Amino acid sequence: MPKFKVPEVVVERLSIYLRALKKLSDEHVLSSQELAELVGTTDAQVRKDLAYFGEFGIPGQGYCVGKLKEEITRILALDRSWGLALVGVGKLGAALLAYPGLKRKEFQIKAVFDNDPEKIGKKIEGLTIRAVEEICEVLPRYKIKIGIITTPAEAAQEIANRLVQAGVEGILNFAPVHITVPNKVKLKNVDLSMELEILSYFLSKEIRKER
């Protein structure tokens, strides 16, 4: 559907647009400027982003919320359910398992793994914790295409290898380490320490400016 390669930032913004649209009623019609204000961008950017995928608006009128929601949902492939596997049931992993954002119908955690014999066999959020050795066997069975890594940094690369071997096509990595995956696998990193360090940098700059 997209005419050419779509930059990742555009996909990010689509996700943000959709989140904003969900708060409005389906019948409502809004302009690119109104949507832009809701999410903190510009009207030109909204129109440009949407133009990668088609023509969803009515000149002179704007965009129908219901229609636009449907289209973006389809573009982001959220009109289906993705099975997830989470590896590493530490504090962060346990929190994610309980996180409402991971309990949407579009994303469902189907299997959980850890390497700690103490944890294996126990239940969490209704799922039995399995040994990491079972990854290759279990994932295909549940058709799981997305893996979440919440292990310590040392284990992350090995787990990533296993996930790839098990047929995963996307990985969300929370371990604070650079991992490498084959080109065909989409890797997204979430690094809380990095975010704080960026704040640290900009705050110290601010102080310098004030002098």
Add this chain to the structure above:
Amino acid sequence: MPKFKVPEVVVERLSIYLRALKKLSDEHVLSSQELAELVGTTDAQVRKDLAYFGEFGIPGQGYCVGKLKEEITRILALDRSWGLALVGVGKLGAALLAYPGLKRKEFQIKAVFDNDPEKIGKKIEGLTIRAVEEICEVLPRYKIKIGIITTPAEAAQEIANRLVQAGVEGILNFAPVHITVPNKVKLKNVDLSMELEILSYFLSKEIRKER
């Protein structure tokens, strides 16, 4: 110190360089190419990034790990300790409080807030949970300049307002909603649902490609 405005991606990469350097011994000397390989970028990018801040290498030799670590630590202002406040002690908030990445000497959570009377007064990770009404009073007392928002989406904007009023200069927002803050305040958003939706998009694309 930086010659001109530094793009945020450059600061992100500095953080990543530092993380990689920490695994090496101080005496070791490496080239921009070696560092680039460790973090998955190019030698030209490493040199360009560092050039924003000064000359840290030796032509013909490379960079001394110890020296470079020191310099980046100073640039990112990690040679001091930042006090943090966390607002919203739900599952995610509790997990972050226990997260090792938030227990570094550079970042220390000094105060925790919630609006649930059931939680206020209870202790978590050695900190007493306070009422959100106390934010303006408590933050200046601890000289807290960074706030972390882990409330539900509905509460995020109001909490952000309070944090700003309390003198916070940086906010790390985990609530899945667009919040607005004054220009002088640096805002970073972490949105897990968005990350998953991006994976969803790219995975569905992949399938299309295979057809």
Add this chain to the structure above:
DNA sequence: TAGATTGTTAATCGATTAACAATC
């Protein structure tokens, strides 16, 4: 000196912004 690698400038690439004809 010869070999290696930096710091920096110039060339390229890609994303954002501005502008406007087309359309409702």
Add this chain to the structure above:
DNA sequence: TAGATTGTTAATCGATTAACAATC
């Protein structure tokens, strides 16, 4: 029709990549 807003093209801006003289 007049007014409004889209979709799209062109202009601008900014970041990445390539290349190489300077330097150890």
